[in-house]
Amino acid sequence: MQKYQTIWSSNVTHPTAGFVAAQLQDSGNIFIQGFPNNTSRGNGTIIWQSFQYPADSVLPNMKFILNNNPEFRKVVQAWKSPSDPSVGRYSVGTNSRFFQIIIWDGDRPYWRSGPWNGNIFMGTRYHNTGYGDILINTGSFAQEEVRGMLSLVFTGANETLLPRYVITDQGILAERWWDDSKKNCGMPRKIYVTPMLLKRVCAKEHGGMEERKLDKWVCEKKEAASLQSGVQGGKQDGFLRLKMMKVPVNADIAEWFVGLNPDQCRKTCLANCSCLAYTHDTGTGCMRWSENLIDIEDLSPGGVDLFIRLEQSELSASKRYDFRNNSDCQYHILPVQMESSEKGACKVEGLGVNWGTQANHKLPLSTVVQLLKDNGIQKVKLFDADESTLSALTGTNIEVMVAIPNGELAAMLDYHQAQKWVRSNVVRYNFKGGVNIKYVAVGNEPFLKTYNGTFENATLPALQNIQNALNEAGVGNSVKATVPLNADVYESPQSNPVPSAGRFRPDIADVMTQMVQFMSQNNAPFTVNIYPFLSLYGNPDFPVNYAFFDGGATPLDDNGIQYTNVFDANFDTLVSALKAAGYGTMPIIVGEVGWPTDGDINANINNAIKFYQGLLPRLAANTGTPLRPGYIEMYLFGLLDEDAKSVGPGSFERHWGIFRYDGQPKFPMYLASENREIYLIGARNVQYLEKQWCEFDPNAKDLSKLGDNINFACTYADCTPLGYGSSCNGLDLNGNVSYAFNVYYQTQYQKLEACDFGGMARLTMKNISTGNCNFTIQIASSGLRTAVSAACFTITVLTYLFFRV
Structure with a gap:
C-alpha cells in the first residue's frame, strides 16, 4: 500500500x-x-x-467493513442536497456473507454490486475510465481481516490522479478526481445511476422455470443461449446457459460450495431435485439456487454464466427456449424498476395481515401504518374498530376489516344499536380520502368449542343486523359482514376422515347453514382461521411434516387426490362442507394463518421460516387447493408480537408476529413476493427506553422471597420465553431470575422502584442477553402521539361534514 x-x-x-x-x-x-x-x-x-467513518465520499485507503450487525454497518451517507450536508436519503454500505456493495434508499436496497469474488464485483460491467481504477476493476479493492471483521480497502492506481467516489443526493455513485498534473478536477462520471432492477424467473410448481404475470413483465428478443443437456438428473433435465449475467439478488441464501469445480457444481445441481439454477466462479466457487432468480441482468462484457435448469419438454429440438411459447427466439426478462415494495412480478395479491394491539408498550399508530406501507401490505384485519387506529389508516387506501368483539355481540341484537355501530365505525369513514373499509367481522371465532355455546344465539342475529344496517346506510354493496370462524366448525367423520367427507359440526349445523345462506344472499365471503401449528400443538401424534408444505409427509389419499399438508386438507374439508350445505362456490377468506416463533418447542424461527417459505410461493402462484384451485384471499397472523395476550391457549400466543414487538422483522421474508431475499422492512424511528437492564444481584443476602418475586414479575410481564422449548429455556437459575426481573422492569417503563425486588435486583448498563435469549429494551410510550393523531382525524372529519352540509 x-x-x-x-x-x-x-x-x-x-x-x-x-x-x-x-x-x-x-x-x-x-x-x-x-x-x-x-x-x-x-x-x-x-x-x-476518519477513513473508517466516511461521510459522502470514498477516498483511497478508506474501508468498507463487513459486519452483519446493522448497528455497526459503516455507510457512506449522501448529502440532502449539493448545498446541504445534512443526512440525505441515500447511503452506501455492505451486506451478505461475502462482500456486496449496496446503495440504500432509506431502508430499501436500491442498487447492488453483486458479490466480491476476490478481484471484482460480479454484478458490474468491466470497464476502465482511463483515469485510474473504478470500483469494479481488478486491484481497486484489497480484502483485509482485522479483529474478526472483514473489510475492503479502495486504492487508486495512478498517483497523479486523486480519485474519490461520491454518493449524490440523487442516489448516483459518481467518480470524481483531482488531476494533480493539470491542477483541476475532472468531469464527474456517473458509475451507477439506475435503481435495483428486478428481473424475475419464477419456479414452476412441478419443476422448471416459467414467466408469471405477463402483464407486469416485459420481454425482448435476444440471440439464443447455448444449452447443456443434463443426464445425471434424468431425461427431463437440462440447463439453459445465460451468458455474462448478474448473480441473482438472493446470493445470501444460495447454497454455496467453495471447493467444487464447474463440472462438480453442475452435477450437484442435477442431483438435487430442488436446485433450479447454478453458477460457478473461481472466486466465489459454486452457488446454486432453489428459489426464484431475482435481479438478473445481462452484463456483457462482465458477469458470470448462469445455468437455469429446465425440463426436456421445455427445450426445443434446436436447443432454443422461449419463456412463453418455445418460439425460435430466446426471450430474456428485462428490468422492472423497483420504485416501491409494491411492485414486481410474483406478487401475492391476496395477502393481508392481522393487526392486534394487545401489547404493554405499543408502537405509535403512524409508525405501524408506515410499516404496512413500506412492506407493500394493502390489506389489514383488525379486532375492533378503534377510532385512533382508523384515523391512522385514513387516506392510505389500505383495505380494512373492522371487527365487533364477541363481548359486544349481544348489544347488536338491538337493531338500533347495530345502526349506531355502523354509522360510527363504517359510514363515518366512508368519504373520499377516508378509510377503505371492505369487511366487518362480526365476532371472532364465536363458535369455538371452549366457549361452550356462549355466543351461539347472538352471532347470527348480530350478523343479520349489521349487514342490514350496512345495506340501509347505502354501503352494503362495498362493505360486507362476515364471521371469522375457527376451523373446528367443520369436521370429517372418524369413519371417513378425508376432506371430501367434510360437514359442519352437528351441534351447530343448523345455525351454520342459516349463516352461510344469509352471507351468500348478500355476496359476503365465508371467513375461516386455519392454524397448522395448532394441529401439531394439540396432538403429540400429529406428523410434524404434515404441518408444512415441503411434501415430506406421507400423503393422505382422498379418492385419488393426494394431500401432503394439513392446510390443503383443512381448507378442502370446508369446501366440502359448504358444498354439502348447497353453497359449494361460496368465496372463502382465510382470516388467520401463521406460525409462532416462541413459547413452545415447535414455535421457533426456523419452523416459522419453513412454514412461510412453503406458504408464500403457493399464494404468489395462485396454486390454491385441490378442490379450490386458484386465488385465495388470506391474512397472516400476525403483524406484531403482543405481550399482553392471554396465554390460555398456550404461551406461544404472544409470539405470532412476523415482526417483533418493536416492529423489527424476525426473519427474512417479503410479503409482496415469493422471493425471500428481499427482506421485510422494519419500523422506522422507533424510540426505545434507555439502554439499561435489571438483573439479579447474586450478592443479595435475603433470598427467602425470591420465588414470590419471580411470580410477581411474571404475573405482570411476559415470561413465556422461559418455558420449555422456548428461546430462553436454557438459562441457569440466575439467568431465569434476571429475565423475570428485567422484563418486569421494562414493562414498568424502567421505573427505579421496578428494579428492587426486596434488594435482590440491580441495574446494569451491560446487555445481558445471551445466545437466542433476548433481554429486551422496551419501546417508549406512544400515548401522546396516538392522542394527537386522533385529534387531527376528528378535525378532518368535522371539516368534511361541515362542507358537506
Whole structure:
C-alpha cells in the first residue's frame, strides 16, 4: 500500500493518556494516534481514523467493513442536497456473507454490486475510465481481516490522479478526481445511476422455470443461449446457459460450495431435485439456487454464466427456449424498476395481515401504518374498530376489516344499536380520502368449542343486523359482514376422515347453514382461521411434516387426490362442507394463518421460516387447493408480537408476529413476493427506553422471597420465553431470575422502584442477553402521539361534514 506523509500534527501530550496526536495525512485521512514513552517518535497506535467513518465520499485507503450487525454497518451517507450536508436519503454500505456493495434508499436496497469474488464485483460491467481504477476493476479493492471483521480497502492506481467516489443526493455513485498534473478536477462520471432492477424467473410448481404475470413483465428478443443437456438428473433435465449475467439478488441464501469445480457444481445441481439454477466462479466457487432468480441482468462484457435448469419438454429440438411459447427466439426478462415494495412480478395479491394491539408498550399508530406501507401490505384485519387506529389508516387506501368483539355481540341484537355501530365505525369513514373499509367481522371465532355455546344465539342475529344496517346506510354493496370462524366448525367423520367427507359440526349445523345462506344472499365471503401449528400443538401424534408444505409427509389419499399438508386438507374439508350445505362456490377468506416463533418447542424461527417459505410461493402462484384451485384471499397472523395476550391457549400466543414487538422483522421474508431475499422492512424511528437492564444481584443476602418475586414479575410481564422449548429455556437459575426481573422492569417503563425486588435486583448498563435469549429494551410510550393523531382525524372529519352540509 502507498505510504503517505503527515502534513499536520497537533503534538499534544495528554496528562493521563500520554503523548497523543491528531494528524492529517496528504491522503486526506485524519487520525488520532497514541505514542509510547510520551514521544512522537516510533510507531504509534491508531486510536481512531476518519477513513473508517466516511461521510459522502470514498477516498483511497478508506474501508468498507463487513459486519452483519446493522448497528455497526459503516455507510457512506449522501448529502440532502449539493448545498446541504445534512443526512440525505441515500447511503452506501455492505451486506451478505461475502462482500456486496449496496446503495440504500432509506431502508430499501436500491442498487447492488453483486458479490466480491476476490478481484471484482460480479454484478458490474468491466470497464476502465482511463483515469485510474473504478470500483469494479481488478486491484481497486484489497480484502483485509482485522479483529474478526472483514473489510475492503479502495486504492487508486495512478498517483497523479486523486480519485474519490461520491454518493449524490440523487442516489448516483459518481467518480470524481483531482488531476494533480493539470491542477483541476475532472468531469464527474456517473458509475451507477439506475435503481435495483428486478428481473424475475419464477419456479414452476412441478419443476422448471416459467414467466408469471405477463402483464407486469416485459420481454425482448435476444440471440439464443447455448444449452447443456443434463443426464445425471434424468431425461427431463437440462440447463439453459445465460451468458455474462448478474448473480441473482438472493446470493445470501444460495447454497454455496467453495471447493467444487464447474463440472462438480453442475452435477450437484442435477442431483438435487430442488436446485433450479447454478453458477460457478473461481472466486466465489459454486452457488446454486432453489428459489426464484431475482435481479438478473445481462452484463456483457462482465458477469458470470448462469445455468437455469429446465425440463426436456421445455427445450426445443434446436436447443432454443422461449419463456412463453418455445418460439425460435430466446426471450430474456428485462428490468422492472423497483420504485416501491409494491411492485414486481410474483406478487401475492391476496395477502393481508392481522393487526392486534394487545401489547404493554405499543408502537405509535403512524409508525405501524408506515410499516404496512413500506412492506407493500394493502390489506389489514383488525379486532375492533378503534377510532385512533382508523384515523391512522385514513387516506392510505389500505383495505380494512373492522371487527365487533364477541363481548359486544349481544348489544347488536338491538337493531338500533347495530345502526349506531355502523354509522360510527363504517359510514363515518366512508368519504373520499377516508378509510377503505371492505369487511366487518362480526365476532371472532364465536363458535369455538371452549366457549361452550356462549355466543351461539347472538352471532347470527348480530350478523343479520349489521349487514342490514350496512345495506340501509347505502354501503352494503362495498362493505360486507362476515364471521371469522375457527376451523373446528367443520369436521370429517372418524369413519371417513378425508376432506371430501367434510360437514359442519352437528351441534351447530343448523345455525351454520342459516349463516352461510344469509352471507351468500348478500355476496359476503365465508371467513375461516386455519392454524397448522395448532394441529401439531394439540396432538403429540400429529406428523410434524404434515404441518408444512415441503411434501415430506406421507400423503393422505382422498379418492385419488393426494394431500401432503394439513392446510390443503383443512381448507378442502370446508369446501366440502359448504358444498354439502348447497353453497359449494361460496368465496372463502382465510382470516388467520401463521406460525409462532416462541413459547413452545415447535414455535421457533426456523419452523416459522419453513412454514412461510412453503406458504408464500403457493399464494404468489395462485396454486390454491385441490378442490379450490386458484386465488385465495388470506391474512397472516400476525403483524406484531403482543405481550399482553392471554396465554390460555398456550404461551406461544404472544409470539405470532412476523415482526417483533418493536416492529423489527424476525426473519427474512417479503410479503409482496415469493422471493425471500428481499427482506421485510422494519419500523422506522422507533424510540426505545434507555439502554439499561435489571438483573439479579447474586450478592443479595435475603433470598427467602425470591420465588414470590419471580411470580410477581411474571404475573405482570411476559415470561413465556422461559418455558420449555422456548428461546430462553436454557438459562441457569440466575439467568431465569434476571429475565423475570428485567422484563418486569421494562414493562414498568424502567421505573427505579421496578428494579428492587426486596434488594435482590440491580441495574446494569451491560446487555445481558445471551445466545437466542433476548433481554429486551422496551419501546417508549406512544400515548401522546396516538392522542394527537386522533385529534387531527376528528378535525378532518368535522371539516368534511361541515362542507358537506
